[in-house]
Amino acid sequence: MNNYFAILQIHEDSTRDDIQKAYRRLAKQYHPDVNKSPDAHEKFCEITEAYEFLMNHWPLHVGRYANRTSYEQKYNEYRQTDDYERFRREVRERAHQQAKMRYEKFKKQHEAFQESGIDDIVLLLKILIRTGSVLLFFFLFLLPVYLVLRNNWRFLFMAIVTWPLAGLLVWNFYNKRKNYFLPGEFYYSPDRIKHLYTDIHSSNQHCFFCPSKIADSKPYKLDLLKLKEVKFSSGGYRQHTVNFVNQNISILIPRSQKAFIIHSINILIKLLSIFCCLFFLGISSIVWRFIIGMALGGVLSKLHLTISRTKSNVTYLISYGLVFRVIIWIFCVILVSRFYTRPFDIFTNDFIRFTITAIVLFDSFLMQLVNLILGKYSSKPISLQFPETANRFNEGYIVYNDIPAISVVYPLFKWIFG
Secondary structure, rough: OOOOHHHOOOOOOOOOOHHHHHHHHHHHHHHHOOOOOHHHOOOOOOOOHHHHHHHHHHHHHHHHHHOOHHHHHHHHHHHHOEEEEEEEHHHHHHHHHHHHHHHHHHHHHHHHHHOOOOHHHHHHHHHHHHHHHHHHHHHHHHHHHHHHOOOHOOOOOHHHHHHHHHHHHHHHHOOOOOOOOOOOOHHHOOHHHHHHHOOOOOHHHHEOOOOOOOOOOOOEEEEEEEEEEEEEOOOOOOOOEEEEEEEEEEEEOOOHHHHHHHHHHHHHHHHHHHHHHHOOOOOOOOHHHHHHHHHHHHHHHHHHHHHHHHHHHHHHHHHHHHHHHHHHHHHHHHEEEEEEEEOEEOOOOHHHHHHHHHHHHHHHHHHHHHHHHHHHHHOOOOOOOOOHHHHHHHHHEEEOOOOOOOOHHHHHHHHHOO
């Protein structure tokens, strides 16, 4: 017999609130989207059945016998009724539909995440970090030996610190030895990349970015959101949480194969500009090397778009509010910098660390102030947009929430990678 109280891991005297709390806790634990064990789906349906029974049928059908019969007797009595099997069938069907529906949504979101390329970037960084860990192992293991041979045997005591650290790296390598250097598969394999640039999609629409071309490539997907509610909860000292409840939409902007190729080349132009300025530009300040790299990438990509007669796919990021914030932060960086002309060089003082931290953490507050000053024009793009996109911006939709770090990192990432 299924003891529904036991399934939910609660006592038979539990209240309706206790039942709801237990269900939410166990449903999160055993939902197929989260729990990948083979019996997770069945366990989720069992939990849902127990919750539905205790919330809807237990007080109605058997609760009145609570003072003179045990739970098992009451449950067996209810099993003899005509509606028990119907109830059980309906509940399990709803649970299966709920699990399937959420899994399909999760699957679509995961595929969209993979198509964005972020998954591959994370995987590449993981491979680089693991490769660097191997080099770090050899450094930690050989450093005491090198110092002993080069200087004095007393340096061997450094092994007390370096060799245990090297041992941890070996232990980590041993645990992940089967797929250490390739912890996953890249979504964008050579064949998939080839199809991206060669597959032609039939369409009657004209490309928004190249109006003279037919939109025969995959459309450019733009995700927008509108803030519906901010939920704040406090559980005492240092236990505060804030959740943003958004209404999300996706806009598919028709794009031609030519525009797709031009936009892809622009990504390389921006990355190469930033990389070359960071490593080859003869300026002392790494912050200014990065800023100049971004500016150079913007100029070169704009020149490339002009020559190819193609519109940029990231103009929706360039709003009045963003331009105002960039001017403010550049001015702050200038205040902590020293400029020399002969020879040309730029230095930053120790306050640059505070300035960069302030940009990352307090840009969202500046964004709120700009929104207050500029109103609806704060998030409105400066240049002409796709008609549906322009309508959504007029309705109050935005590109990203004003959250610390996100308000800086997200537009920067989207500007580079499109």
